[in-house]
Amino acid sequence: MGYYVQVEPGVRIYVEDINPGGNKTILFVHGWPLSHQAYEYQFNVLPGKGYRCIAMDTRGYGKSDKPWEGYNLDRMADDVKGVIDALGLRNFTLAGHSYGGATVIRYMARHQGHGVSKLALFAAAAPSLTRRPNFPYGMPKENVTQLVNQTLNDRPNMLRGLKELFFFQNISNALGDWFFDIGLPAAGYATAKVAISFRDEELFSDLGKICVPTLILHGIHDKVCYPELAVAQKEGIPDAKLVWFEFSGHSLFYEERDKFNKELMEFIEG
Template sequence: MGYYVKVEPDVKIYVEDVNPGGDKTILFVHGWPLNHNQYEYQFNVLPGKGYRCIGMDLRGFGKSDKPWHGYCLDRMADDVRGVVEALQLKNFTLAGHSYGGAASIRYMARHAGYGVSRLALFGAAAPSVTQRPNFPYGQPKENVTALIENSLNDRPNMLRGLKDIFFFQNVSTALGDWFFDLGLVAAGHSTAKVAQSFRDEELFSDLGKIHVPTLILHGIHDKICYPELAVAQKEGIPDAKLVWFEFSGHALFYEERDKFNSELMKFIEH
């Protein structure tokens, strides 16, 4: 079931709601530069286990509106709040990958975890994607600046190159094309502006404001959000559990999908 939620007078967010009758709800927030379809291999399985799986496309991506404005963590968190209120979600698990993980963390801090009983982070882009004086573990800032420039000058080529560092395992040409197509659906300006957001914004002060059980899943071969980010999340979030994925890069939701689904269900059930 797909529908739109208005989060601003001129902005609608697309929501895919699978198994609305499920008794355990997960709201999935996707990573950059994809959309909710990245979770296909979760939506294939979890609804059959009794879960209501909701995927939202962040503004600028997938089927959501693509305005010129609003590509910062505060606005993304407010968009999540708009979806939560429109669907009247309560006692749900908020689950975010990469930039979607950063937006989920900002939601927890900015909106005091409204309605959320558990938080799940997958290769999350927090507390900082880029290196800082007090945090040397991120990407060199010039690497992300190059992504921004490439997004604005030859976005298809940028997406082809991104695939090579997104996955650790070899994937089929067809699956690489699928990944490419997910990224291509986004607007070019949205792709660049969100990259600016994760280059320049940080979430150090947000981590300590999370007061629900938190699951951190992270690939040890992640070349986008380095494993040190997961360690910092574990240290900064009071009630957090970290599970490493030994055969995954940034795409652990696909590369070790059976383990991913199992760990997520186990976390929600206990």
Template sequence: MEHFIKVEPDVDIFVHEVNPEGKKTILFIHGWPLNHNAYEYQFDYLPAMGYRCIGMDTRGFGKSSKPWRGYGYDRIADDILCVVRHLHLKDFVLAGHSMGGAAAIRYMARHDGFCVSKLALFGAAAPSLTIQPDFPYGVPKEAVTQMIEQTYQDRPNMLWQLKDMFFYQKLSEPFLNWFFQLGLRAAGWATADCAVTFRDETLFFDLGKINVPTLILHGIHDRVCLFPLAEAMKKGIRNSVLIPFEDSGHGLFYEQKDEFNAKLAEFIG
């Protein structure tokens, strides 16, 4: 089932729904620079267990509208709220990877966790993807700035190089090409503006506002969102559990997909 949900007069968010009759609902927020198709191997597995799985393309990515502006965490959190209200979601699990995890955290803080019963974070870009004066655990801001510049100069090459940083395991060339194609479906300006957001915005004050059970899954070899970020989230979010993935980088939802799906399903219940 597919929907286009209007979040602003000129902005529609694409939503793909699998097993609408499922017993429990999971709303997946993808990471940069992908789209909901990144969760293909969750949508293959979880609906068969009776779960209702919903994936949305955040603005600027996949099949969603690609406005010129509006790529901060607040606006993306507001888009999530529009989807939640349009679909009348209740007691659902909000799940986010990378920048999508950061957007999910902002949703919890900005909208008081509206209708969310549990939160799941995968390699999330929080509380700060980049190094801050009092937070030495991220990547250098200069590295993200370089990616932004590469996006405007040669976006396909930037995306092609990203795949080598994204995964820890050696994966097939056809899979890596498929992954590369996901990033090409985004708008260049959206790709760059989102990178500005995760370079400059932080979520330190958001963590303490989360009041639902939270599962943190994070690859110990993650070179995009370094593992100390997961430890900081565990420390900052009450009632949270951190499970390290020993054989994964940033793409843990594929690199250890069987363990990932099992841990997620166990958490959802």
């Protein structure tokens, strides 16, 4: 079931709510430059195991409204809170991939983990996706600037190139086309502005403010959010468990989907 939630005047967020009668709730936040559809291979399985799976398209992406402003971690975290409050969610698992992982970390710090009982991070873009003087492990900033420029000049070609960046395993051409199609409905300016956000923003001080059990899932071949980011998350979050995915890049939710789903369910049930 799909519906819209207003998170500020004139801005509606699209929400897909699968198995509303499920016993345990997971709110999924997708990464750049995708939509809730990226979690298809979770939605094929988890609702049948009794989970209520809620997925939002962040502003600028998928079916959500595409305002000119608001593409930073604070506003994205506030949008997540708007969805949580509108649906009255309590005692649920909050989950995020890539920039969505950064968004849910900022939510936990900015809103004191309101309503969340557990946190799940998938290849999260934290504490910094890019290299800094005190953090030499991220992607060079100039690489992200190149993505921004490609987005503003030939976004379809940029999206095509992400197949090689996101996947470690060989995938079919059809799946590559599907992945490409997920990114197309986004606004070009939203795609560029979020890239600027994950290039320039950081979450070092946010990690220690997370006060719920946290699961970190990360592919060892990730070329976007390097494995060192997962190590930093494990060290910075007080109650965190890190599970490596040996045959995955940035898209572990597809590349090792059976292991991914199993680890997520065991974490929620534990």
